[in-house]
Amino acid sequence: MANLTAGENCGELQVALDIIVGKWKPIILFHLMENEKLRFSELQRAIPEITKKMLTSQLRELEYNDIVHREVYQQVPPKVEYSMTEYGHGLTPLLVSMRSWGTEHLAHLEELHGKDNEEPRC
Amino acid sequence: MANLTAGENCGELQVALDIIVGKWKPIILFHLMENEKLRFSELQRAIPEITKKMLTSQLRELEYNDIVHREVYQQVPPKVEYSMTEYGHGLTPLLVSMRSWGTEHLAHLEELHGKDNEEPRC
DNA sequence: TCAATTGGTTTCTTAAAAGTAACTAGGTTT
DNA sequence: AAACCTAGTTACTTTTAAGAAACCAATTGA
Numbered sequence: 001m002a003n004l005t006a007g008e009n010c011g012e013l014q015v016a017l018d019i020i021v022g023k024w025k026p027i028i029l030f031h032l033m034e035n036e037k038l039r040f041s042e043l044q045r046a047i048p049e050i051t052k053k054m055l056t057s058q059l060r061e062l063e064y065n066d067i068v069h070r071e072v073y074q075q076v077p078p079k080v081e082y083s084m085t086e087y088g089h090g091l092t093p094l095l096v097s098m099r100s101w102g103t104e105h106l107a108h109l110e111e112l113h114g115k116d117n118e119e120p121r122c
Numbered sequence: 123m124a125n126l127t128a129g130e131n132c133g134e135l136q137v138a139l140d141i142i143v144g145k146w147k148p149i150i151l152f153h154l155m156e157n158e159k160l161r162f163s164e165l166q167r168a169i170p171e172i173t174k175k176m177l178t179s180q181l182r183e184l185e186y187n188d189i190v191h192r193e194v195y196q197q198v199p200p201k202v203e204y205s206m207t208e209y210g211h212g213l214t215p216l217l218v219s220m221r222s223w224g225t226e227h228l229a230h231l232e233e234l235h236g237k238d239n240e241e242p243r244c
Numbered sequence: 245t246c247a248a249t250t251g252g253t254t255t256c257t258t259a260a261a262a263g264t265a266a267c268t269a270g271g272t273t274t
Numbered sequence: 275a276a277a278c279c280t281a282g283t284t285a286c287t288t289t290t291a292a293g294a295a296a297c298c299a300a301t302t303g304a
Contacts, residue, residue: 011224012221012222012224012225012228013148013152013217013220013221013224014148015224015225015227015231016220016221016223016224016227017139017142017143017148017220017224019227020139021139021143022291022292023291023292026135026136026139030135039250039251040250040251040252044251051292051294051295053252053254053293053294054291054293055252056251056252056253057292064235065227065231066230066231066234072251076250076299076300076301077249077250077251077300077301077302078249078250078251078252078299079250079251080250080252087230090223091223093219094219094220094223097215097216097219098135098139098216099135100134101138101216102133102135102136102137102138102139103134103137105137105141105187106134106137108188108209109137109188112188113186144262145261145262146262161280161281162281162282163279166281173262173263173264174282175262175263175264175282175283175284176261176262177282178281178282178283197271198269198270198271198272198279199270199272199278199279199280199281200269200270200279200280200282201280201281202280202282
């Protein structure tokens with residue numbers, strides 16, 4: 001096990017968290033991971049409840065962090081394609097382990113507290 | 123690579139995230155991971171900027187999720203000890219990988235954008 | 245000429261997370 | 275008797291995240 005030091009190193013975990021948290025980032029990332037390229041409007045259709053504002057801002061943060069690439073085609077009407085960067089793919093194993101931990105934890109919670117927490121989240 | 127399906131499975135990732143997010147949960151968890159048992163006041167001293175209210179609420183959430191155990195000693199003045207549960211230790215590898223991803227990402231960001239983002243977070 | 249198209253931006257409002265400060269119980273120490 | 279200790283709770287305020295809705299630019303097709 002890697003060394004654990006709580007105090008100063010917590011910032012590093014927050015850095016990782018900041019990439020992933022936000023109500024929409026995980027689902028955006030999963031869509032981009034399984035799709036190679038997606039236009040803005042395709043993401044909108046894939047995640048119908050998201051607003052343009054949220055989609056834009058989350059994509060911009062991911063772009064700033066070099067997780068997502070934004071390709072603008074100079075044409076009208078505009079066309080913009082989003083895709084995972086090479087670097088961004090390095091995040092995949094983490095997201096996948098988080099999701100599988102979550103899946104198991106759901107079962108564990110149900111065992112502990114019963115099925116009272118069934119509200120869907122997305 | 124495990125199968126990725128964006129739509130329905132995003133909830134599971136959120137479940138994992140909900141355990142970890144919150145401004146204080148990661149640092150609380152790291153302290154408990156490296157300390158076996160800690161009293162409420164010891165956690166307060168270890169994380170001086172946290173308020174009682176936040177410390178209490180975050181610990182209660184972790185307790186609800188069976189990550190943290192709360193042991194109350196019936197004495198005055200009160201004594202309450204917090205520790206990771208056996209189940210909670212299953213979260214350690216995830217937290218450790220998140221932190222190391224974060225560490226590497228910090229270096230990556232610096233390479234990309236320079237050292238302009240130096241504000242400490244905790 | 246006029247509506248439709250795409251990928252946004254802007255302003256305003258609402259909801260959720262976090263912070264502040266005062267208060268509590270009840271036994272111990274001064 | 276008064277102050278102190280721990281582990282909280284409560285009520286209120288501030289900050290941050292998210293949502294709603296209107297607006298925009300340039301070209302195409304009807």
